[in-house]
Structure formats: C-alpha cells, structure tokens
Amino acid sequence: MRRLGTLAMHGSPAGRLWGIAFLLSLFSAPAGQAAQGPGTIALRVGVIPIDACTQIFVAHDRGFFESRGLRVSLTAMQGGPAIASAISGGALDMGWSNTVSVVIAAAKGFDFQIIAPGALHLSTNAPTLLLTRADSPVRTAKDLEGQPVSANELANITELAVRQWAKRGSANPDAIRFVEVPFPQVEAALKADRVKASVTAEPFLSAAVGRGTARVLADVFSAISPRLLIASTIARKSWVAAHRDEARRFLEAIVEATAYINAHPEDRAAILPKYTRLTHEVVRKITRSNFEPVLKRGDIQPLIDASLENGFITSPVSVRDLVADTAPLE
C-alpha cells in the first residue's frame, strides 16, 4: 500500500482547498480572545458560578482588577476538583477552592497556597446547614448513627463538619453512613427518604426549607468553630514565587471588592446574576456568604485541627505554609 498518498490527491483543486480550509479551521483559536493590551497582565482565574465567589465577580464587574493593571479572564467551572486540576496543569493561574481541600493537598505534598481571602462561615449567618426532612423524627446526631447522611463531596469540608458535629453530640461519626449527594439533588433525596440528613448550601437550602420539604437540623460548621474560612483563592506556590506582584495586586483587588460588598449589599445582589445564572428573586431570598478583607489564623487553624482529629490528614500542616507570604496573616 505504498500509494496511500494518492488517496488524498483525488478530487478537484477547489475541493482540495475547501478540505484544507476545513482542516485549518479545526486548529484555529476560538473567537473572542482579545489581544493583550500594553502594561496589562493577563490572569486566568477559575470560579464556580455561586454566591461564595462574589468577591471575584464584584472585583471583575467594578473594574478593581483593571485599575491594578490586571486583565482577569474568569472561567466558570463546576467544582473545586476541576479547578485544582486546571491550576495544577497550568491551564489556570489561580482559582477558587474550599479550604479543607487545600489542607489535604498540602498534607499530601501539593504546593497549593491561599493567595486571597474568600467566603467565611459565621455561626450568626450560615449559608450551609445540615437539613433533615420536615417530618423526620431525627433530632440529634445520635439519631443518625447507622443512617445515610449526605455530603456534597466525601472526605471534604462538609463531611468533616458533620463528623465534628456528631462528636460534639457524643455520637459516633464512624457509625454514620456518609454518601455523596450534590447540593442541587439534596431536596429530592430527602423527600424520597434516600438520606436521613443532608448538608446543603444556598440557594438549595432556602428552596428546600421554603417549600416545606426540609427543616434545619444543625449548623454543623459551627461544631468546628463559630468562624471558619470556608473557601479562598488559591494558586501554586511556584506560581506565586514567580508572580509575587500579580498575587499582591489580585489580593488588593479582592480586599477592595470585600469592602465594596460589605458597604453596598444592593449592588452585590445586582452583580451576582451577571456572573451566575441565579435570578434576582433567588439572590434576594438566600442567606448570602460572609466576607472579610483579612486572612486570620484563627479562621484556618480549626479546620486543620478537625482534619487531623478526623483522620483526613495524618500530619499537621502549618497555617503559615498554607497562606502565600504575599498575603498578610493576622
């Protein structure tokens, strides 16, 4: 079959040109990639289209990145693991991640670091809670021993919180049968009695409680601590070392956005639907995430302690190593 090449030589010249044009089009860059302006630094940031990422959305919408010479392109992803994997592979410079994932990654030797503060759990305003069916007899952690309980992701922050809460209620966390149910499917799972209790976050929390399907069983995060850094923006340590200036500017923009969010709750509600598919009505109803401009040791340490206590990690991790040295830590 030495003459295989002749196969491609068939057809009219015009037909061949079309074929070549088609092949070239397959490899061309997607439309919409703007040329880089002078003096601006391009940053590729992974986000999840949810309320907890509001700081990044507000900084993007209000031009807080641009004013610092950062041209930030946001990529919406469907979950933390995909973002972490994209950061690891270099497809993203930084992205949103829950803190326990960073703790576990650090214990396993991955070099992720927190470069800017994110969503805070406050016991006074918790947007993630443990629900049970409205007519369920379950009252305490003891009632859940031997029962299926769902977390949105196993071996992560939500399961950790339920385990810690069970311990505080003198129940045996190992007796709880943890299953994975994504937040959007929690209401249906509770209704069908497939799980006895479920950790749920907004907007599904308000929806399930509002429709009378579920009631709040516990604020499980507060069993770890009344204040926790649930999530933050992370990057690779090696990236931070090579881009210290960018990391600092990104942090500054997030700090400015945080102040803006806390001063203008109405604007915040208006910006969110631009970056997520949440409607204005839904945004107005939900318990919104809490943001503070400074990273605090006290908001991170309890997560490390609880991760150790529950065997999520086997050796301690220091807060200072978790947070990039470009970010001040109180």
Add this chain to the structure above:
Amino acid sequence: MPPRLRALRWLFVLAILALWEGASRCGLVDPASLPPLTAVARAFAADVATGEVMRHMGVTLRAYAQGLGLALAVGIGLGVLMGAIPACSAGGRILLEFLRPIPSVAVIPIAILLLGIEFTMRTAVVFYAALWPILLNTMYGIYDVDPAYVETARIFGRRRGAILRAVVLPAALPYIFTGARIASAIALILAVTAEMVAGSSGLGFYVKSSEMSLRVEEMYGGIALTGVLGSLLNGGFVGLERWALRWHRGFTGQLAKG
C-alpha cells in the same frame, strides 16, 4: 416505514409529552423536581430568544465537529493501515486493546491536566472517544472484504493503490459508516460531559449551571435540546449513509427495508 407506522411513532412521542405534563400538573411527580412541560418550554424559550441557547449550542457543536472530524480522519487512516498491513495490525492492536476499554469520561481529568479547560481539551476528549468505533469498524471492514474482489482486480492488472481506492474502501464503506454513526453519538455525549466538568460555555455548561442556580425548567430544556440534537445528528448520518451507499443497498436488495 409505512405512513401508518410513522404516524404511530409521533403519536407515541405526543403521549410521552402529555404524560410528562400531566404527571407534573397533578403532583404525581414533584413539580420542583420535574416541572410541567409547558413551564419548561416557557422558561427555555426565554433563553432561546436571548440567543444564549444558540450560543451554547454552537460551542457544543463546534467541539463535536472538531473532535469527530479529527477522529474520522485519523480513525479511517489508521483503520486502513491496520486492516491492510499485518505488521501495523499486530503492533496497533496491543495499544488498541489497552486504550479502548478506558471509559472516555475517565480521561477528562487527564485532559484537563494536560490540555487545560477550553476548546482544545474538549476537542481532544471528543476525538479520543469517537476514534475507537471508527478505527475498529474500518479495520474490520477491510478484513471483511471478499478476497475474490481483490484477486479479480489484481488479475486485471490494477496496482495496490488503485485496488485500495476502487475495491477495498468501497467494500468497507458500510462498516465505516456504522462506525461513524456510533462515533457521532459518542462524540456528542463526550462534548456535553466535558462541558459539564469544565469550561464556561456549551450545552453541558448550560444544563449544569442552570441546575446550580435553581433553574430547573431551563435545565430540562437544555437536556431535551441535547436529545433532539443527538437524534437529528443521527438522522443526518443515516441519510448520508443511505445516499453514499445507495449502490450497495441496491445491489444487496436492502433499499426497500431502509
């Protein structure tokens, strides 16, 4: 298909849709989980009107076409080599038997690590998934060519290239088309799945982000559109196959069955 059967088919579709509407309206299923068809249509139409749905569909179809196009080029090329040259077949099959059983969805995380999150990754995943049915069918199609055809052509003094072009490939074409049709369905599935995992556009993203934003109606709209798209693409391939193989069907007397 006789007209009566065709009418029956549409009647069946209508019955399913009516069942959907009715079950949701009278609370047989929870309307929060499965909103009535009319509510889905209304909400989805709003997103169609803004052009959002078309934009996402374009993105999905682009990854589909890129991946499938590459898979056709590479799959048919490799399939011919492996089918016609014993040495290629022996070497290729070891690799093939190792790679083919890996579920294509499982390569998405690897693709994200290596290729990032946008078009390149999605195209690569679609290509990977669509490659196997095309490659295998081409290979078996060529194995299956009646040696008598090839011998006859050789006796008439045709060279190997000409035999391949005029005898072997046409004889293998029914197999190749079957492979392409299977690959088309798989390509669409993978394009949508990859968008659900990563990336900020495409029908998969639309479905997933609707779900995450409590927009259940739009989510169902997106899912339904994916289904319609899949069956239209399949119909397109069936039509193309019927046209391209009309000589074959005529020869084997299968035209009437179509």
